[in-house]
Structures are given as C-alpha cells and as structure tokens.
Amino acid sequence: MVRFRTKGWLGAFLAGLLALVVVVACTPQSSQPDAAAPDSVQLTQLKFGVGPYFPTPNENRKQFEPLFQEVGEQLGLPTEVVVADDWIGISEALRSGTLDVAWLGPWGYVLAHHNEPSLDAIATVKYKDQPTYYxxxxxxxxxxxxxxxxxxxxxxxxxxxxxxxxxxxxxxxxxxxxxxxxxxxxxxxxxxxxxxxxxxxxxxxxxxxxxxxxxxxxxxxxxxxxxxxxxxxxxxxxxxxxDPLPNDPIVVRGDFPEDLKARLQEVLVNLTPEQTETLLPPNYTGFVVSDGSNYAPIETAGKSVGKLK
Known part of the structure; x- marks a missing residue:
C-alpha cells in the first residue's frame, strides 16, 4: 500500500512539473520586462533649431522663438531654441542628435536625410498660403x-x-x-x-x-x-x-518618439490663421503635412550637380 501511494504522488509531481515547464516555454518573449519599446525614449526638453533666415541671430530668434515656445507649451515640454550661422550647421546638429527638431532649408534637409535616413520631415511651411517658393x-x-x-x-x-x-x-x-x-x-x-x-x-x-x-x-x-x-x-x-520649389520642412531626429512626433505634426498643421499671424514671420501662413516625398526635386538637383550619389 505504501509503495503504491508513493508512486502515485511521484507521478502527480512529475506531471505538475512538466505542465510548469510547458507554460514557461510558451510565454511570449515580448512579455519580458527588459524588452524596451522604441517609444520608451522620454524627453524632458525640446531643442529646436533654425537656420540663418534673417540678417542677424537676434532677429532670427525674435522671428521664430514664439512658434517654438507655443509648440512646446502645447506638448507640455520646455523649449530651447538654437540659431545656426549656416545651413549646413543646422542640419548637422539635427543629424548628430544635438537638436530634436529643426526648421531646415529644403537642400539642408535632403543632405541631412541622405546622410541619416532616419530623419523625418513631418510638415512643410506655407508662404502666402502656398507650400512652394522660387x-x-x-x-x-x-x-x-x-x-x-x-x-x-x-x-x-x-x-x-x-x-x-x-x-x-x-x-x-x-x-x-x-x-x-x-x-x-x-x-x-x-x-x-x-x-x-x-x-x-x-x-x-x-x-x-x-x-x-x-x-x-x-x-x-x-x-x-x-x-x-x-x-x-x-x-x-x-x-x-x-520652377516652384517645396518650402522649408520641419524635421525631427531619427529616434524622436513616435507619439510625440504625431502630436507635434498635429499642432503645426492645426495652427489657426490668428496663431500664424502672431507666431510666424510675415507672410508665413501655417503648415501642411509632409512625409518628405515632396522634396524629390531637390534630391534630383543634388544628384545632377554631383553632391549626392
């Protein structure tokens, strides 16, 4: 009798152990606590950059800082604005991760994106209600x-x-x-x-x-x-x-959080006419959505002059 009861207990134990092994083996890897999601990057500040559009850095800052501050407020993040002395410098700062977001010239964006394809254009500015210039x-x-x-x-x-x-x-x-x-x-x-x-x-x-x-x-x-x-x-x-050229893009660095990118794009394209009049330089009238494809003519020009391979 004792020998029979021991054998039954051992069989039950082994069956339970086998079930535990099966459960552990079938647990999805994504449930492990160390699996980091791409959006796990958390920003405590937004660093904006802008190229030399106006004659002096102070004038440049005066013209663009209101927009960046308003965007930061709507996103719930403090902002820092960096004014670059040249077009290459601002795109390189974005590419290196020194900046989070930049208002680039079209050629500066194409150059930066060519060297770092993870950079994303999310909006194109409108000038006199048009997303193009000459x-x-x-x-x-x-x-x-x-x-x-x-x-x-x-x-x-x-x-x-x-x-x-x-x-x-x-x-x-x-x-x-x-x-x-x-x-x-x-x-x-x-x-x-x-x-x-x-x-x-x-x-x-x-x-x-x-x-x-x-x-x-x-x-x-x-x-x-x-x-x-x-x-x-x-x-x-x-x-x-x-011919008409695409206006300047707003560009984010490669590892910019996806949820914040979507919110930033939404803030920009939903600016009201009243907001654009107070937040943007004269004649700039808002933004349209961009995925970067509208800058293909600039890329073609870059290839034609031998600056892009």
Whole structure:
C-alpha cells in the first residue's frame, strides 16, 4: 500500500512539473520586462533649431522663438531654441542628435536625410498660403541685360560679369542655380567672375551696392528685405526664376518618439490663421503635412550637380 501511494504522488509531481515547464516555454518573449519599446525614449526638453533666415541671430530668434515656445507649451515640454550661422550647421546638429527638431532649408534637409535616413520631415511651411517658393537670379534694374541668356552672352563677349551665389547649403542660393547652369551645359566659374558663400541677407545689398552684377536669392527673402526697408525692390529686376520649389520642412531626429512626433505634426498643421499671424514671420501662413516625398526635386538637383550619389 505504501509503495503504491508513493508512486502515485511521484507521478502527480512529475506531471505538475512538466505542465510548469510547458507554460514557461510558451510565454511570449515580448512579455519580458527588459524588452524596451522604441517609444520608451522620454524627453524632458525640446531643442529646436533654425537656420540663418534673417540678417542677424537676434532677429532670427525674435522671428521664430514664439512658434517654438507655443509648440512646446502645447506638448507640455520646455523649449530651447538654437540659431545656426549656416545651413549646413543646422542640419548637422539635427543629424548628430544635438537638436530634436529643426526648421531646415529644403537642400539642408535632403543632405541631412541622405546622410541619416532616419530623419523625418513631418510638415512643410506655407508662404502666402502656398507650400512652394522660387529661386531667382537678379540684377540691378539698370543693368544692360534683361534675361540670364543675355547676361551669359554679355559676359562671354567682353569683361566677365560678377556673379555671387549664396553658401553651398542653400537651396535657392546655390543648389538650384548650379543645377540650372548644368542644364545649360555651362560652368559659371568659366563664364562669370564667380564667387559663392554669401548669406542671403547680403546678396541683394551687395548687388545694389555695385559689388556684383548678378546675385542669387529667393522670392521670400526679397519680400523680407523690402518689408524691413533694407532694399528698394524697384531697383532690382529678376533675370531668371526657377520652377516652384517645396518650402522649408520641419524635421525631427531619427529616434524622436513616435507619439510625440504625431502630436507635434498635429499642432503645426492645426495652427489657426490668428496663431500664424502672431507666431510666424510675415507672410508665413501655417503648415501642411509632409512625409518628405515632396522634396524629390531637390534630391534630383543634388544628384545632377554631383553632391549626392
């Protein structure tokens, strides 16, 4: 009798142990406490960056800080605003993770995304209710040529005309004009007395001061300089204008939390006309949703001039 009862107890024990092993083995791995989700990154502050849109860092900060502060308040996070001295610097800061969010130029975004594909464009700014703008080449109103074709011919026939392109991180001031010259099978350094690297704020002023004959810029900047009384737009004529280009994107770094990204995008695209009038620089009228695909023409231009492989 004793031997029989012992055998039954042992069988029950072994059956129970086997059941426990099966339960443990079938437990999903995702239930383990050390399995971290991508959104586990928690931010205690939002670091925003913006490129050199206005003539001085203080003016740049004054124009953009209200928007970033409002966004931070709506997201429940304190903000820090970083103003960059050049277009490449702001995109590199975002790519390195020094910044969380940046208002980039289109070419700066394409360059940064090419080097770090995890960067996401989430919105495109509207200017006068349009998500596009134009690159221009301009001359003084009294210049002896009306078009880029005439300027090229004049420069090839006699003394070379002086042309100034903006810094190499600029979409409208460098990339798009370079792509246009390439389309024409022309080397601007051979045709013109060529220089590059100037800020947009300096381009029109150098032109009007007689330092150069032709300068690159973009239509939005000419509006700003005119409204601030820095130039008289009637003294300038446009000798070439690009096709429509996508306006500036708002871009987040690669490991930016997905839930916060969605909320940030929602805040931007849902700004009211009254809010945009007080939070954004003049003529900027809000944002539209972007996934980055609208910047494909900028990428094409980058490849055409050999800056992207």
């Amino acid at each position: 690159s221009v080449l301009m001359a003084r109103a009294d210049a002896p040529f009306e078009t880029l074709e005439e300027a090229i011919a004049l420069s090839q026939q006699g003394e070379k005309l002086k042309i100034s392109l903006a810094d190499v991180g600029s979409t409208s001031g460098w990339l798009v004009p370079q792509a246009e010259f390439l389309r024409r099978n022309l080397d601007p350094k051979a045709v013109f007395d060529y220089s590059e690297g100037a800020s947009h704020a300096a381009q029109a002023i150098a032109l009007l001061n007689g330092q150069v004959d032709i300068a690159s810029d973009y239509d939005r900047n000419l509006d700003v300089l005119t409204s601030e009384g820095k130039i008289d737009k009637s003294q300038i004529k446009i000798i070439w204008q690009s």
